[in-house]
Amino acid sequence: MRLGLIAGLPLIFVSVCAFGRPQSLGPLWQGDGVSLIRAACKSDDPNDRSCRAIDLREGQHTQRLGTGYIAVRLVWSGHSSGATPDALVIGESGGSGGYAELFAVTLDHGAKVQKLVGERLEGVQAKPSTARLRLNLPFDIEHFNGAPHAGTSSVPIPTVWKDGDFLADVAALVQPPVPQREYSFRELAMRQELQAWKDAKFPSRRLFPPESDNGTLITVQGLIDLMLTGHADQARALLHRAWPGSLERSDVKLGGERDFWRGLCRAILHHPLWTRLRLDRLPRAEVIRAGAA
Numbered sequence: 462m463r464l465g466l467i468a469g470l471p472l473i474f475v476s477v478c479a480f481g482r483p484q485s486l487g488p489l490w491q492g493d494g495v496s497l498i499r500a501a502c503k504s505d506d507p508n509d510r511s512c513r514a515i516d517l518r519e520g521q522h523t524q525r526l527g528t529g530y531i532a533v534r535l536v537w538s539g540h541s542s543g544a545t546p547d548a549l550v551i552g553e554s555g556g557s558g559g560y561a562e563l564f565a566v567t568l569d570h571g572a573k574v575q576k577l578v579g580e581r582l583e584g585v586q587a588k589p590s591t592a593r594l595r596l597n598l599p600f601d602i603e604h605f606n607g608a609p610h611a612g613t614s615s616v617p618i619p620t621v622w623k624d625g626d627f628l629a630d631v632a633a634l635v636q637p638p639v640p641q642r643e644y645s646f647r648e649l650a651m652r653q654e655l656q657a658w659k660d661a662k663f664p665s666r667r668l669f670p671p672e673s674d675n676g677t678l679i680t681v682q683g684l685i686d687l688m689l690t691g692h693a694d695q696a697r698a699l700l701h702r703a704w705p706g707s708l709e710r711s712d713v714k715l716g717g718e719r720d721f722w723r724g725l726c727r728a729i730l731h732h733p734l735w736t737r738l739r740l741d742r743l744p745r746a747e748v749i750r751a752g753a754a
């Protein structure tokens with residue numbers, strides 16, 4: 462299924478703590494002498510009883526994996542192999558950005574822990590599977606072209622477990638080419654957004670930079686949806702088609718298109734998940750690398 466255009470929607474996370482009921486304390490998961498514990502922690506507010514931490518207990522030794530969360534939950538558990546860790550636990554901070562910390566625990570001659578952090582991670586769920594851990598991790602582009610923190614452009618990355626770490630499932634991520642009808646719809650939506658941006662903010666010969674006040678979320682979402690599903694070349698062509706004309710002649714493009722593309726390519730390459738999930742294996746990844754140069 463083609464990923465939809467979803468941008469600018471604030472992440473809403475409601476914890477039971479908001480209703481005055483802090484999460485209970487105690488074990489979240491146990492296996493082979495190792496357990497994950499939801500523990501209490503100290504917050505900046507001395508009257509706050511909702512602060513939670515994640516402890517890893519192995520025999521008589523306790524290691525604090527993370528602290529300062531509003532909620533801690535077990536995301537997934539299984540039997541460790543090349544395709545699965547033993548347990549996946551998350552600590553969610555409860556802020557508007559959806560910041561969370563994800564810990565994968567594998568029991569192999571002692572407990573081994575892999576940590577992944579990021580915004581928009583709150584609410585992440587693992588897909589049920591007896592053979593392999595599967596979950597979607599949000600690849601989010603924050604603050605691009607002046608976008609507010611509440612407005613983000615994001616693509617869910619199908620993710621599996623391999624060789625002791627998270628890895629993008631490229632076969633599941635790559636999508637067929639966009640049908641012409643949808644391509645035309647995206648072009649129209651992007652053209653309208655970029656034209657309104659030009660008319661409201663930049664009565665000049667160059668559109669980008671400087672940054673706008675509210676970002677161009679429809680344009681960024683439409684582009685990264687293509688770029689992160691194997692069609693960066695199509696995304697580059699789409700931006701060129703949608704980029705507005707000059708004030709004097711509509712058939713002459715305003716300046717800044719190349720810088721806009723370069724900035725977006727760099728934002729993708731600098732995102733921690735690009736390297737962590739080995740997204741350089743995507744088809745047309747060389748177009749993104751070349752665009753960022």
